[in-house]
Amino acid sequence: MATEREPPPLGDAKQTDFMELEDGEDLFISTASTLESSPTSPEPASLPAEDICSYSNGPQPAEISLDDDREDLFAEATEEVSLDSPEREPILSDEQSPAITPVTPTALVTPRVEPKSISVPAMFERSKEELEEEANGDSFDMEIVVSDPEKVGDGMNAYMAYKVTTKTSLTIFNENEFSVKRRFSDFLGLHSKLATKYMHIGYIVPPAPEKSIVGMTKVKVGKEDLSSTEFVEKRRAALERYLERTVKHPTLLHDRDVMQFLESSELPRAVSTQALSGAGILRMVNKAAEAVNKMTIKMNESDAWFEEKQQQFENLDQQLRKLHTSVESLVYHRKELSVNTAAFAKSAAMLGNSEDHTALSRALSQLAEVEEKIDQLHQEQAYADFYLFAELLSDYVRLLTAVKGVFDQRMKTWQKWQDAQAMLQKKREAESKLQFANKPDKLQQAKDEIREEIEEWEGKVQQGERDFEQISKTIRKEVGRFETERVRDFKTVIIKYLESLVQTQQQLIKYWEAFLPEAKAIA
Amino acid sequence: FKKKPRAVNVDLQTDATLQVDISDALSERDKVKFTVHTKSTLPNFKQNEFSVVRQHEEFIWLHESFVENEEYAGYIIPPAPPRPDFDASREKLQKLGEGEGSVTKEEFTKMKQELEAEYLAIFKKTVAMHEVFLCRVAAHPVLRKDMNFHVFLEYNQDLSVRGKNKKEKLEDFFKNVVKSADGVLVAGVKDVDDFFEHEKTFLLEYHNRVKDASAKSDKMIRSHKNTADDVNRIASTLYTLGTQDSTDVGKFFLKISELFEKTRKIEARVAADKDLKLADLLKYYLRESQAAKDLLYRRGRSLVDYENANKALDKARAKNKDVLQAETSQQICCQKFEKISEYAKQELIDFKTRRVAAFRKNLVELAELELKHAKVNLLLSRQTL
Numbered sequence: 001m002a003t004e005r006e007p008p009p010l011g012d013a014k015q016t017d018f019m020e021l022e023d024g025e026d027l028f029i030s031t032a033s034t035l036e037s038s039p040t041s042p043e044p045a046s047l048p049a050e051d052i053c054s055y056s057n058g059p060q061p062a063e064i065s066l067d068d069d070r071e072d073l074f075a076e077a078t079e080e081v082s083l084d085s086p087e088r089e090p091i092l093s094d095e096q097s098p099a100i101t102p103v104t105p106t107a108l109v110t111p112r113v114e115p116k117s118i119s120v121p122a123m124f125e126r127s128k129e130e131l132e133e134e135a136n137g138d139s140f141d142m143e144i145v146v147s148d149p150e151k152v153g154d155g156m157n158a159y160m161a162y163k164v165t166t167k168t169s170l171t172i173f174n175e176n177e178f179s180v181k182r183r184f185s186d187f188l189g190l191h192s193k194l195a196t197k198y199m200h201i202g203y204i205v206p207p208a209p210e211k212s213i214v215g216m217t218k219v220k221v222g223k224e225d226l227s228s229t230e231f232v233e234k235r236r237a238a239l240e241r242y243l244e245r246t247v248k249h250p251t252l253l254h255d256r257d258v259m260q261f262l263e264s265s266e267l268p269r270a271v272s273t274q275a276l277s278g279a280g281i282l283r284m285v286n287k288a289a290e291a292v293n294k295m296t297i298k299m300n301e302s303d304a305w306f307e308e309k310q311q312q313f314e315n316l317d318q319q320l321r322k323l324h325t326s327v328e329s330l331v332y333h334r335k336e337l338s339v340n341t342a343a344f345a346k347s348a349a350m351l352g353n354s355e356d357h358t359a360l361s362r363a364l365s366q367l368a369e370v371e372e373k374i375d376q377l378h379q380e381q382a383y384a385d386f387y388l389f390a391e392l393l394s395d396y397v398r399l400l401t402a403v404k405g406v407f408d409q410r411m412k413t414w415q416k417w418q419d420a421q422a423m424l425q426k427k428r429e430a431e432s433k434l435q436f437a438n439k440p441d442k443l444q445q446a447k448d449e450i451r452e453e454i455e456e457w458e459g460k461v462q463q464g465e466r467d468f469e470q471i472s473k474t475i476r477k478e479v480g481r482f483e484t485e486r487v488r489d490f491k492t493v494i495i496k497y498l499e500s501l502v503q504t505q506q507q508l509i510k511y512w513e514a515f516l517p518e519a520k521a522i523a
Numbered sequence: 524f525k526k527k528p529r530a531v532n533v534d535l536q537t538d539a540t541l542q543v544d545i546s547d548a549l550s551e552r553d554k555v556k557f558t559v560h561t562k563s564t565l566p567n568f569k570q571n572e573f574s575v576v577r578q579h580e581e582f583i584w585l586h587e588s589f590v591e592n593e594e595y596a597g598y599i600i601p602p603a604p605p606r607p608d609f610d611a612s613r614e615k616l617q618k619l620g621e622g623e624g625s626v627t628k629e630e631f632t633k634m635k636q637e638l639e640a641e642y643l644a645i646f647k648k649t650v651a652m653h654e655v656f657l658c659r660v661a662a663h664p665v666l667r668k669d670m671n672f673h674v675f676l677e678y679n680q681d682l683s684v685r686g687k688n689k690k691e692k693l694e695d696f697f698k699n700v701v702k703s704a705d706g707v708l709v710a711g712v713k714d715v716d717d718f719f720e721h722e723k724t725f726l727l728e729y730h731n732r733v734k735d736a737s738a739k740s741d742k743m744i745r746s747h748k749n750t751a752d753d754v755n756r757i758a759s760t761l762y763t764l765g766t767q768d769s770t771d772v773g774k775f776f777l778k779i780s781e782l783f784e785k786t787r788k789i790e791a792r793v794a795a796d797k798d799l800k801l802a803d804l805l806k807y808y809l810r811e812s813q814a815a816k817d818l819l820y821r822r823g824r825s826l827v828d829y830e831n832a833n834k835a836l837d838k839a840r841a842k843n844k845d846v847l848q849a850e851t852s853q854q855i856c857c858q859k860f861e862k863i864s865e866y867a868k869q870e871l872i873d874f875k876t877r878r879v880a881a882f883r884k885n886l887v888e889l890a891e892l893e894l895k896h897a898k899v900n901l902l903l904s905r906q907t908l
Contacts, residue, residue, distance in 0.1 A: 326756040327757060333746055334750050340742045340743040340746045343742070344742070344743045348736055351736045355729065363883075502901060502904045508897040512897065516891065520883075
């Protein structure tokens with residue numbers, strides 16, 4: 001990772017972001033967003049267990065004491081270069097972005113060389129706001145559809161490929177409409193990348209749909225029955241919702257990984273998402289470690305807002321889980337009802353057959369028909385219950401986990417800050433001790449060393465404080481956005497659900513009204 | 524529990540000479556006491572209007588006395604009412620009491636209310652069934668004159684009808700086995716009369732199908748009740764969510780919670796109505812068709828006896844021994860057979876008419892109720908939107 005600190009002499013780095021420096025807003029918006037969003041070098045997906053301290057940028061930016069954005073620029077620049085070059089290379093050639101001219105590193109280097117040019121951060125600042133305006137102001141014009149699940153391959157190596165079609169008028173994309181083929185692990189890979197990049201600075205990254213070994217095995221093995229079709233449909237819908245949520249987030253939308261995911265036809269296989277891979281196990285170990293850590297961190301909450309919100313989310317989580325269970329039970333029972341109604345319909349038809357009074361016989365057959373239609377109705381209602389209601393609830397339960405994770409990150413950041421402060425204190429004490437030591441020849445050297453260390457730790461403390469404030473600010477914003485989203489989501493879904501209920505009742509009325517004269521006609 | 528008279532499944536002619544109903548019923552621990560109220564202008568009774576208290580066992584006694592009476596062999600004996608069964612309900616109440624700590628106060632009160640409503644419904648049903656039995660007897664031109672029936676109606680002391688003890692129950696069991704075996708034998712005999720032959724095949728098939736339909740409708744209704752229960756739980760969770768949430772969504776949730784509460788009540792009502800109109804109808808006709816089958820069996824039995832007696836007579840005539848005896852017995856069988864046949868024909872025709880009318884009434888009512896509920900449901904949903 002040390003190599004990341006120097007700008008490697010790459011002449012081939014993909015610099016779509018930095019292209020067309022002369023082009024107006026677009027460039028800067030995308031740049032700003034990508035830069036702003038990763039202030040500290042994110043770890044590549046496969047090595048999550050990185051020493052936290054190495055986050056803080058090296059001594060150079062610390063001295064310059066720029067505001068966050070500038071540091072972002074540097075860190076991001078270096079990071080992007082090293083991360084992307086091996087992967088993005090082949091992709092570059094495929095993309096038909098007409099105006100790309102591979103920009104030489106000089107463009108990269110230029111802003112670096114002039115760290116004091118005020119114009120840069122100013123522009124970034126402005127464009128960051130513009131970016132947000134663009135995301136919130138005009139109608140968010142982007143439609144993503146996940147469709148056409150197709151089984152590729154055979155046996156245990158088979159997988160489902162989904163078509164992801166994007167229709168948009170946003171200018172950050174090269175075309176207005178494009179589609180790619182993706183498989184489930186691609187989605188997981190995307191989420192994994194986004195999570196590592198954004199979670200620890202306070203962004204709520206929408207969680208990806210869950211793995212299901214049982215479900216997938218059935219599909220792989222080739223069972224063509226109802227449950228596997230349902231499973232595929234459930235997954236397809238979940239993937240669609242996942243993408244929609246991700247792009248609704250203004251920062252995530254402009255993330256290069258997201259854009260690449262939507263646009264490029266070939267994506268490197270995200271192997272580290274496999275449950276049993278080395279990375280997977282590493283992830284699980286880390287999760288356990290984090291959980292333990294969480295319990296030991298005791299934070300002095302200076303801001304009541306956070307405490308309130310956390311409590312609120314706890315309650316919400318609890319209730320949503322309960323609701324989700326109840327709704328699932330409802331879906332199950334409604335399906336059962338539909339099955340039983342169908343059985344009854346058949347039975348009533350038989351009864352009608354054996355009845356020798358003609359009018360009654362006819363009426364009974366009619367009854368059987370009515371009941372059959374009703375059973376269909378019940379089934380449809382069950383589907384509505386499920387896809388609208390239950391899935392929304394489970395999405396939100398998972399989202400809340402992400403939200404809680406973000407709060408935890410804040411705690412971790414605070415802890416880092418405090419640790420840095422503690423270290424600083426220790427170093428200061430060491431320094432003052434040295435003052436009173438009596439080994440004159442070594443003293444100067446030791447004093448210098450200590451001085452250096454103290455400065456280093458002072459920087460870290462400041463960084464820690466800034467990080468903490470940054471994450472707090474981000475979280476506030478994110479929570480606000482989450483709440484708005486939540487309100488909107490629930491409202492839409494509930495209205496849709498009510499409409500489905502209304503429709504069911506209307507159909508019921510129609511059927512029974514048709515039956516009534518038949519029943520009356522029994523003489 | 525006060526109750527108004529209600530003829531659930533049977534169309535009865537209201538006959539002023541003898542009117543019977545169950546005016547009151549009391550539920551005690553594990554028995555139910557019915558107050559049988561009679562209004563009559565018949566001279567046999569001491570008063571014109573009187574009431575007695577009867578228990579389920581006494582109804583069964585009455586029914587048995589009919590069945591065992593040879594005179595009534597030619598009639599469809601109205602099926603006995605089923606035993607009042609509160610076990611399931613009681614179990615649930617107990618479970619609820621045990622699980623009191625695990626649910627919120629509101630949920631508990633709600634569930635308790637539901638269970639009480641269920642208990643009440645079962646109670647009403649059993650009262651209705653007992654009443655129907657009595658009314659059928661009272662409406663039957665011959666059975667209504669039965670001595671036992673009058674005693675049942677009038678004697679205001681306990682009839683001291685004890686439930687069958689184990690020995691008697693065992694006897695009954697064997698009797699039934701013999702009877703069903705015999706029934707198969709008898710059924711195999713082809714009947715001379717087309718009408719009866721047709722009725723036999725018809726009843727057999729019909730009975731089976733009704734049994735099937737009854738079972739399936741029960742299952743269906745149970746599922747329906749389950750969904751109503753689920754909606755109930757959802758409603759209360761939504762309510763909690765709504766009170767917790769301070770945003771707009773909170774108000775939303777509260778409203779939806781209300782809606783679900785109401786729809787749940789309606790759905791429960793739909794299930795209950797279906798139960799009443801459809802399931803009960805089917806169950807009742809299950810029992811009636813069984814009674815009709817029994818009638819046919821008796822007739823079939825008497826036919827076989829008659830034929831046997833004929834054979835015996837021929838044999839006796841051939842041997843010229845005991846001819847008179849054989850003749851008399853043959854005469855008796857013949858009479859019996861003809862009497863039964865005569866009555867049975869009428870009975871079966873009545874049965875059909877009754878059945879058709881009952882089905883018509885119930886299906887119409889079912890449809891109307893379903894419509895009503897659906898409309899209310901629709902209205903509520905629309906309003907909330």
